[in-house]
Amino acid sequence: MTDTPSYGFDTLQIHAGSRPDPATGARQTPIYQTTAYVFRDAEHAAALFNLQEVGYIYSRLTNPTVAVLQERVATMEGGVGAVCCSSGHAAQLMALFPLMAPGLNVVVSTRLYGGSITQFSQTIKRFGWSATFVDFEDTAAIEAAINDDTRAIFCESIANPGGYVTDIPAVAAIANKAGLPLIVDNTSATPYLCRPIELGATLVVHSMTKYLTGNGTVTGGVVVDSGNFDWSASGKFPSLSEPEPAYHGLKFHETFGPLAFTFHGIAIGLRDLGMTLNPQAAHYTLMGIETLSLRMERHCQNAQTVAEWLESNPHVEAVTYAGLESSPYHERANALFPKGTGGLFTVALKGGYDACVKFVESLDLFSHVANLGDTRSLVIHPASTTHRQLSEQQQIAAGAGPNVVRISIGIEDSDDLIRDLGQALEKAST
Template sequence: MTHGFDTLQVHAGARPDPATGARQTPIYQTTAYVFRDADHAAALFNLQEVGYIYSRLTNPTVAALQERVATLEGGAGAVCCSSGHAAQIMALFPLMGPGLNIVASTRAYGGTITQFSQTIKRFGWSCKFVDFDDLGAVEAAIDDNTRAVFCESIANPGGYITDLDAIAAIADKAGLPLIVDNTSATPYLCRPIEHGATLVVHSLTKYMTGNGTVTGGAVIDSGTFDWSASGKFPSLSEPEPAYHGLKFHETFGSLAFTFHSIAIGLRDLGMTMNPQGAHYTLMGIETLSLRMQRHVENAQRVAAWLENHPAVERVTYAGLPSSPYNDRVAKICPNGAGGLFTVALKGGYESCTKFVDALQIFSHVANLGDARSLVIHSASTTHRQLSEEQQIAAGAAPNVVRISIGIEDPEDLIADLDQALAQAG
């Protein structure tokens, strides 16, 4: 029997605890697990049997979350880790090596741009940033050393929607995996695998948990990519010395990436999600669709109000008819354009900082996707490390404020924005 999204967000991966009958997934607060005998231990360490060894690798609470996010995204498997940034490195780790590169969208979270432009160079990897509306430029940027194409479904901070089908066609033609960050959309608004994505990454910290309590990340594998086709992905297609020459793709098929991410990625990088964090996220996902509906309704209403305010130069919300990306909503995000957008103020940088300081209901924090409405001036915070040219390309120009609309009463949000804009001049 196939179940609907609302049923799966509550039940996928969660079964009554066999030992106690506990209906909510327990927090398995343990580092290690007792083996039945020496043969059982050897089978687990040889990857001949699936089970629990040590909580850096696998944990029952985290496993329930992995099954839930994989199910909601329509993937074959998933691995959860300590943060969204960890998930990005986990996604790239089996694919990359010194001298290799990825092609990524210029419209991305500032921390992602920093991670891809600076930090991954320490591994000998590099990134080419391209405007993903220019399909010819995306295709031209791919070379013999490219191993992945990366974008966000709904880009942070601007709420820009990527034409995933068009990008997936380019990646597919080049024989490369498309990695889509689905943090801002969640699988309720967008299912990237249905548009050709190979891997989906999440900062579970945001909408998936939905209450600003814990950090977490996830990588979901579609299970459809042929890792052995080109010889470009030896970590997955060639013998692995640490496991007596086992070939992950040959042995695990559609679960090759997921098993590699646990058996090697978590084993050696150690970007482990803690079980209590997984528990908070499991509880948050139970109300995901309800929250996302309210985020979208509120964002639509607030964005439309802001667009008509005399102090506002423009609003980037894709749900507005004026947005150049409005036609992508029905195709890519049929349940709505999300709760994230930016507002450009006519008064420039100084007006933005005054506006942020004057807000009362909106919290000035470096987060998004909370039940509470949040605001940040990206150019002075999350995108501060970037040049002004990079800030503008990312949708975080000096006169731009990022707004994450929560689930409060929309009249109260509009009243708060109104008084703050008045004070901002």
Template sequence: MSDGPSYGFDTLQIHAGARPDPATGARQTPIYQTTAYVFRDAEHAAALFNLQEVGYIYSRLTNPTVAVLQERIATLEGGVGAVCCSSGHAAQIMALFPLMQPGCNVVASTRLYGGTVTQFSQTIKRFGWSAKFVDFDDLDAVRDAIDDNTRAVFGESIANPGGYITDIRAIADITDAAGVPLIIDNTSATPYLCNPISLGATLVVHSTTKYLTGNGTVTGGAIVDSGQFDWSASDKFPSLSQPEPAYHGLKFAETFGPLAFTFHSIAIGLRDLGMTMNPQAAHYTLMGIETLSLRMERHVENAMTVATWLENDPRVDYVTYAGLASSPYSARIPAVCPKGAGALFTFAVKGGYEACVKLVDSLEIFSHVANLGDTRSLIIHSASTTHRQLTPEQQEAAGAAPNVVRVSIGIENAEDLIADLDQALTRATA
């Protein structure tokens, strides 16, 4: 697309990053199913390997299909660049990789996906990193948790599983004052509902597996670079501000400016970690993004209808959907996600753990899967699955108590979803 007019979201989700294939004129982005690329000559190859020229070397690093997806996601998020990788979990490690060193920590919200809590509390210890978990509604606690070894603050725009909405601007003010980047997982909201960069986020991560693809077919992740953080303002981020031995002393921040993080994530992150997105996955996600706004509008509409019905059902203790007037997070919707509170939330079933299990087993339209963001409505009992590895205290803090189920509301007819929940609740609470 040209750099002329400012296009709307619906136009950009179809056209951003995509151009007719120069060889064939193909309108849809082809799947470039290739491992390597032929260099024009030895000088061209040397320039690519020295990062003096942008191009394709090897598909662990760059691929034309993936490149289109990267540009499209970066455009929709308002970033300067993006890097796609093999999964949402890979994206989280890729986001931290240029920032952290042994002995450093990340301050993370207590309201995170259970797998992220496990990754941050257990797995990253093997790199010599650590995490401090803090209630992001307690701004003083967030501020106090940041110390001289903190290299990032991490939260979710719409938290999984409870659908809680983070006050991104307030957290960004704290991280700005501390001189550390803010990383926001925007998976549950998507750039259609929330734009974390405009609210002060430094980096945005996605599990593209979810709403961006929208059809439950492939896994993937993305890291979007705002280009707004000064990596040379302190000595905290030597990977970006200091000479890189593998590239003859090149300084990424000095050489690439706002794109320093993006280039480092490709030239070193993908090169050495190898968390590569395959071109077929990128193709599926590109096709999914073409209808993102249409799907999200229906997701939000259905979620509000179903959540309202559940809140008024006597078999349900409470519903956490932020779109409900009763939610303590409803006041944040206009500033954080003005087009709606997403379609992910939890509700507590009277009868506790056993009733939740019976509910899940009795549903017919809802699919019992460890996923979210599909066109289909999905349900899971987090305490026995996605959050099973957490302590009871961590489960409660994350909104995944034993009496709670998580739902991802799809784009089916809302009345059919309500009827399915009605019959399953009858069986579960009989």
């Protein structure tokens, strides 16, 4: 494809990055199940290892199947490049790796997936990094949390599990004023509903395991680079602006310009961290992305219908779906996500923790799994599973209190979903 910016989203999700295989003419992207690639000669090999030529060396770094996926997601997000890796959590580390060093910190939203809260509050300490958690509704608190050691700001576009809608333009303005990159996890919204780069984000991360793949078959993550950040302006990002000893003093930003972060992610991040996406997983994700817009339309339609029904149910205390007029984020969601607010939300049950457990166990059509974004409708009780490692105060701050159930609405018939929810709510109330 040429002149890709002129194509619509539905076309890009099928064609971006994909060309007929030059060797066989195969129209679908092949699975290049190979470890290494033959060099033309010694000079070619040296040029590749010196980053003087783009090509394939070893599949920990680059692979033709993965390369198509990287180009497709970057195009859909409006970025200049992307780096795929083994999971969404790997993508978050990959995004931070070039920015951080011992003693430095990142300012993050309190409204995050439970595993991300643990990663930021506990795991990154092992690298000597730290995180400052802030309620991103309080923009003054975000500004106050930034200090000389801050190197990034992190949030989710639509937060998992509660469906909280982040005011990305407002947070981006704070990041821009401070000269910091804004990293947005766009997993729950997908680029079909939201393009954070257009709203001011520097980097976008995804757990491709969720809506992008959409069929619950593989795990994967991606970091998308906007190409808009000046990594050399402040001296705060030496990994990108200063000489790199492993490449004879090459300066990534000086050499690669807008693609500096992407090249660093491959040449340093994947080389040394090794969190590689395998080509078969990339293939499954490419297949899923081909129907992303169609699925997201149905996810949003079904979620709206089911959320409205749940809100009127006598056993339900509250529903957090931003598509509801009762949501405090309804107007913001309409402004930022005009195509819909996704298929993920939480439901607070009047019976508390015990009612939530009984409700989950009484469902037939919904699958009780630790995943979201599947074509199938899924349910989980975060306080006893995904957010179990957090204190009750942290659970409540993340929108996953003891009386809350997370629901990921699939693309089934909405009447069938409502019928299943109804019978489970009845059983949970007795």
